[in-house]
Amino acid sequence: MPVTHLSLRNVTRIYAGAAPGHDLHALGPIDLDLEKGEFFAVVGPSGCGKSTLLDLIAGLSLASEGTIEFEGRPIEGAVPAGIGVVFQEDACFPWLTVADNIAFGMRQAGLGAEESQRRLDHALDLMGLGDFSGAYPAQLSGGMRQRVCIARTLVLQPRLILLDEPFGALDQQTRLLMGDELLRLWRDTGATVLLITHALDEAAMLADRIVVMSARPGRVLEIVNTGWPRDRDSRIVADSAFGDITGRLWRSLRGESLKALGRTRVTE
Amino acid sequence: MNRAARYRILLVAAAIVLIELLCRAGVIDRLTMQPPSEMVRDLVVLLASGSMNGAMLKTLTNVAIACVLAVAAGIAFGVMIHGHRAVRNGLEPLFATYYAIPIYAFYPLLIILFGLGDAPQILIGFMLAVVAMIVNTLNGLDRVPRVLMKTARIYRLGPVATARKITLPSAAPYLLTGVKFAVAYAFIGVIGAEFIMSRTGIGYEISFAYNNFDNKTMYPLIILILIISILINSTLSRWEALLMQRRSRT
């Protein structure tokens, strides 16, 4: 029996402009329900408000209208407990080693030394960072730095993990491998995952369900069910269903992308 | 030590040897400059005699005071105005042109206001150093990546915790740059002021020695100042480079 973990009702975000009539309607209204433990992806054309959506869910920003509920409690501009976020930009602390970076939040949360060490070792192992625990972020590649950020999020055992285009800066092959790791983590932790990505194939490969957003102001155009088995990995890109799903996403999205680019005419 | 450093030492050594030879050959006459080897010998004698201890103490104390004041005031002021666009924009022209203005020109004014004690030297050192500290503090605070501030909110850190654990470590290399400049400027300011008009300090001793045709005292003191200045600066530079290295994106 699927349990609703996160629900958005009529969520809208409007940025007030300098003059009346110059408000920026960035997002919504959006209605969305995420089930507990599912892997959910958000795709949409640039500027449709994907990152704004993430800010709202994380409590970093306040919705202009509508309600967001996480585990039955409303999110209103404050970051609730139990949510982890991996940002698009590199959020590693350059002055701390990999190990200290990952351990950062645990000290904050008042975790005991023994439990912290256990979780740290587990995370290092899980993300393949064991050999680099004493290194500084500047010595690592982009992909490894993102792994550090993911590890840092994981050790606090969040129940909902938000990722905002985490692999945007990486090359395609690294992304596919990181996708595998993300799936492994998802299964391992049993968390609900919300992934924002501009890469349709990434969404098609990783998610249980994908929401396609319209051009700004972003609204829900369509929700695609992939029906993948839980123990999938990147090799499903060979499956014929993968091509169908990706094609379906692009069919919905192409018109919106053109709109976002500024063309008004959409040729069939 | 890498190749470039070795060549550099050779180059400097060669230059010194050249001067030594020119002095000994009489091409550079004694009235202008004695041979470098004698300068070094005289410096050792001078330091051993302890006659310069008072002056050295005075100079270094004044530099330290000017520096500490400048760093403290600079950081405090920088932090204060950092978030306030309007104030920063207002002061921008002042910061931009500050180092174009001969601050030394104000020295006579300071002497008239405060007399011929330590205050004018310290003030000149302070005035030269403080703006560099402010500008670098602002730069450091500006450069804290937004994503790190977002991360602080995700961890639900309060303002003090955010400042301590994220803002300060992130800005640290740039603050160190500011300190490096503040030290250099405080040094330049105080010594320069002592030189121009003062009754104590190494700068004064150099000036006094010059006026009394006392090359034997003057050159060793000049060398002493140069050595101290270069040592302090390269130490701070190396520390700064170390901190910055951790930021460079490979």
Place this chain on the structure above:
Amino acid sequence: MTAKAWLSAINSAILIAALLVAWQLLFAVAGPQAMAPPLQTFRYLAHLLTTDAFRDHLEATARAFAFALLLALLFGLAIGFTLGMHRFASEVIEPILVSFYSIPKITLYPVILLAFGLGLPAKVAFGTIHGFVPVAIFTLVAVRNIDPVLLKTAHVLRLSRRKFVMSILIPAALPEIFTGIRIGFSLTLIGTLLGEMFGAQRGLGYLLMTAIGLQNVELIMAVILLIVLFAASVSTILIVVDHRLHRRML
């Protein structure tokens, strides 16, 4: 003028007004024995500029400054370009330049006086050693850090070395070189004035020193005012040009 330029100008006007008010307040506190108030100083300066004696001093400073600036630019650009084009040489010599930048150059003044004697050559030498270093360093860095893709483009277009330097290297490096020139300008002025504050018998620096001896507060303030006005206004113009040049950089 664009709205932004207007805002900037108003900003500066407010800042200047605030400084004048601060000056007046300081005078109210310090008294006429220690300072002169703004209006009086401006009037006195206007009067001085009509007198031959003052104009003589002004001319002496201007001449020394012009020579020093010319030499600073010549040496700075030559050194900067040469080193910029030879990576290893720049690795060896740049730290020496940077060290030279941070030492209190006033301690070298007696050496310069002994080498050049009193008068114009010493002043010019002093101004030059202050000014050539930033020109050299900025030029060196600008030339050395030219985008490699521009070099490749020049190869592909089979440009001669001379053509490459004139049509690609210099335009690409110009913004940073100009920043060095701008800073060099200010430092040369400071160095020249500093040099005049002793060992000279003419010039604004010399005037400043005699004014202290005579306790002539009005004269001190008028000279400071003139120097500050000149330095600030030229510096501002150079900054505007600097910004324009940098705007077209990617």
